[in-house]
Amino acid sequence: xxxxxxxxxxxxxxxxxxxxxxxxxxxxxxxxxxxxxxxxxxxxxxxxxxxxxxxxxxxxxxxxxxxxxxxxxxxxxxxxxxxxxxxxxxxxxxxxxxxxxxxxxxxxxxxxxxxxxxxxxxxxxxxxxxxxxxxxxxxxxxxxxxxxxxxxxxxxxxxxxxxxxxxxxxxxxxxxxxxxxxxxxxxxxxxxxxxxxxxxxxxxxxxxxxxxxxxxxxxxxxxxxxxxxxxxxxxxxxxxxxxxxxxxxxxxxxxxxxxxxxxxxxxxxxxxxxxxxxxxxxxxxxxxxxxxxxxxxxxxxxxxxxxx
Numbered sequence: 505x506x507x508x509x510x511x512x513x514x515x516x517x518x519x520x521x522x523x524x525x526x527x528x529x530x531x532x533x534x535x536x537x538x539x540x541x542x543x544x545x546x547x548x549x550x551x552x553x554x555x556x557x558x559x560x561x562x563x564x565x566x567x568x569x570x571x572x573x574x575x576x577x578x579x580x581x582x583x584x585x586x587x588x589x590x591x592x593x594x595x596x597x598x599x600x601x602x603x604x605x606x607x608x609x610x611x612x613x614x615x616x617x618x619x620x621x622x623x624x625x626x627x628x629x630x631x632x633x634x635x636x637x638x639x640x641x642x643x644x645x646x647x648x649x650x651x652x653x654x655x656x657x658x659x660x661x662x663x664x665x666x667x668x669x670x671x672x673x674x675x676x677x678x679x680x681x682x683x684x685x686x687x688x689x690x691x692x693x694x695x696x697x698x699x700x701x702x703x704x705x706x707x708x709x710x711x712x713x714x715x716x717x718x719x720x721x722x723x724x725x726x727x728x729x730x731x732x733x734x735x736x737x738x739x740x741x742x743x744x745x746x747x748x749x750x751x752x753x754x755x756x757x758x759x760x761x762x763x764x765x766x767x768x769x770x771x772x773x774x775x776x777x778x779x780x781x782x783x784x785x786x787x788x789x790x791x792x793x794x795x796x797x798x799x800x801x802x803x804x805x806x807x808x809x810x811x812x
Contacts, residue, residue, distance in 0.1 A: 506662055508589050509781025511536055512586030515543045516576035517594040517638045521555045528559055528598035531590075536604040541561025542583055544576035568624060573678045578670050589660045596656040602699035604661035606667045609695045616664035620699040622652040627704045637694040645683055646729060647741050648719055653692065654679045664690045677722050684726060713756065716749035743781060746770035750788060752793070759791030 668685035750766030
């Protein structure tokens with residue numbers, strides 16, 4: 505049963521106990537006082553049990569096996585009682601006034617989701633949307649460029665989530681799928697405040713080959729949404745996903761035919777001839793070194809243009 509004015513925070517965790525403490529404490533320090541915190545441990549071995557036991561006011565649910573990135577949301581939401589839902593990853597932490605400020609925004613405007621700006625700690629930069637939220641949000645979603653709108657930056661009305669869960673499981677891109685589904689049911693608003701902190705160092709699930717393969721599957725599954733836009737727009741998005749996939753392969757291997765195949769698909773997907781994708785395809789024949797050398801040449805070309 506939903507409890508009016510209650511905010512439920514669902515934290516999904518997977519073998520990151522040190523970071524989990526920081527995430528939990530950031531929720532317990534919220535200025536909004538009607539709050540419940542639920543940790544869903546997806547390790548399959550109750551890895552976070554002892555950490556969560558340190559906090560009296562935090563509920564703990566452990567999966568008996570690893571179920572992937574989406575299932576912890578389903579599990580946590582099934583136990584949540586709040587009118588407002590905060591989905592939080594264990595490596596992010598939120599500012600003390602996040603929930604208070606976002607509830608005020610939700611209640612003052614006709615929207616079911618509100619998202620905020622993000623401070624990327626390793627890069628020491630604030631990320632704001634580079635698109636008009638009221639006019640271009642769906643286009644940014646379908647381009648996979650809606651960041652900083654993502655799970656942690658959002659606060660969601662529970663009745664909006666009721667209409668979209670459960671979600672289809674993908675190997676990556678869970679944030680985008682959730683946003684696409686929510687956008688079909690309710691309005692998104694943006695709060696121009698930095699209320700989320702997240703590290704940016706290292707590779708993440710979101711930049712893995714599995715994530716970009718999931719993006720291509722999402723493109724196929726939501727093809728009907730692209731019909732509102734030109735075929736050129738869709739093909740450019742497809743090309744960009746193949747490019748990202750190719751680059752992710754070469755982050756993991758010095759050379760692989762899979763990267764060459766991905767860059768070839770980027771070149772053939774792009775509407776018309778693209779010298780940029782042609783260069784990438786040729787460079788990928790020489791693996792990571794070729795791609796790196798191509799990047800140096802591209803940078804030198806830009807510098808020469810500026811100086812000439």
